[in-house]
Amino acid sequence: SQKIEQNSEALNIQEGKTATLTCNYTNYSPAYLQWYRQDPGRGPVFLLLIRENEKEKRKERLKVTFDTTLKQSLFHITASQPADSATYLCVLLPTGGFKTIFGAGTRLFVKA
Amino acid sequence: SQTIHQWPATLVQPVGSPLSLECTVEGTSNPNLYWYRQAAGRGLQLLFYSVGIGQISSEVPQNLSASRPQDRQFILSSKKLLLSDSGFYLCAWSVQDKAFFGQGTRLTVV
Numbered sequence: 001s002q003k004i005e006q007n008s009e010a011l012n013i014q015e016g017k018t019a020t021l022t023c024n025y026t027n028y029s030p031a032y033l034q035w036y037r038q039d040p041g042r043g044p045v046f047l048l049l050i051r052e053n054e055k056e057k058r059k060e061r062l063k064v065t066f067d068t069t070l071k072q073s074l075f076h077i078t079a080s081q082p083a084d085s086a087t088y089l090c091v092l093l094p095t096g097g098f099k100t101i102f103g104a105g106t107r108l109f110v111k112a
Numbered sequence: 113s114q115t116i117h118q119w120p121a122t123l124v125q126p127v128g129s130p131l132s133l134e135c136t137v138e139g140t141s142n143p144n145l146y147w148y149r150q151a152a153g154r155g156l157q158l159l160f161y162s163v164g165i166g167q168i169s170s171e172v173p174q175n176l177s178a179s180r181p182q183d184r185q186f187i188l189s190s191k192k193l194l195l196s197d198s199g200f201y202l203c204a205w206s207v208q209d210k211a212f213f214g215q216g217t218r219l220t221v222v
Contacts, residue, residue: 008153032209043118043202043213044156089155093209099171100211102148102155 003027006090010107019077021106023090026071028101030092033066033073038087038105047088048075052095080110114139118203118214125221131176131190133217135203138184143205145186147178150200150216162186193221 004025013019023033032051036044050057050066050073057064063076077084090103118135125131137143144163148156158171160178168178175194179187186203198221203214 004155034209034211041200041216041218043204043216044211046210046212049209091211099158099161104153104155 004090004092004101004103006088006103006106008104008106010109012109012111013080015081015110015112017080019080019084019108019110021075021088021090021108023073023075023103024071025092028071028092029095030068031095032093033064034091034093034100035062035064035073035075036089036091038089040087044089077108080108082110082112084108085110114205114207114212116203116205116212116214118217120217121215122218123220125193125219127195127221128192131188131193131197131219133188133201133203133219135186135188135214136184137186137205140184140205140207142183143207145180146204146206146211147186147188148202148204150202156202160188195221197221 006023032049034049035047037047038044048057048059048064050064061078065074087105087107089105091100093100115138146161147159149159150156160168160170162168162180165180165183176190201217204211
């Protein structure tokens with residue numbers, strides 16, 4: 001069956017360190033993969049998109065990598081801050097598809 | 113700029129009562145519109161999507177229905193709520209590669 005998996009355990013890191021979140025998928029050929037941020041009780045907010053032919057994408061302190069061989073995307077936040085604490089969702093759109101598939105998200109806690 | 117409005121933010125309804133959640137989008141025309149439900153610790157589950165007025169596709173069989181009476185209006189309804197309908201409901205619209213979400217409605221069926 002098709003699955004998209006994110007680490008269900010919360011990630012706790014110290015302020016200033018780099019946070020790395022993992023997204024693995026099976027039985028998909030994504031046209032692209034997105035990352036969203038969701039705060040408690042709020043709707044997700046789009047952060048970054050990376051296409052199947054791209055290896056890496058950066059935006060300020062954020063970096064996303066996409067390995068279609070490993071079927072994995074890594075999401076990095078460098079110089080993390082307590083304000084980065086949130087749930088981060090991995091989302092993919094299968095090639096030729098219309099509907100995006102959401103992962104359950106990983107909760108990140110950044111301690112001051 | 114484009115904005116999406118979803119209301120109400122919270123709702124407590126008794127079992128068997130009707131439901132109507134409304135979502136409107138401003139600043140864009142003919143958007144693709146979506147209703148999602150999010151259970152605690154779970155990913156977003158797509159309930160309905162619409163590519164145009166009166167065009168609704170249902171993803172999962174359930175006690176809910178959706179309608180799109182106007183280009184930028186999307187409504188989620190139920191005639192009789194069940195306890196299992198409780199959850200966090202999100203409306204979204206998309207253009208090209210990005211989706212934009214409303215603030216969500218926390219529905220509690222008691």
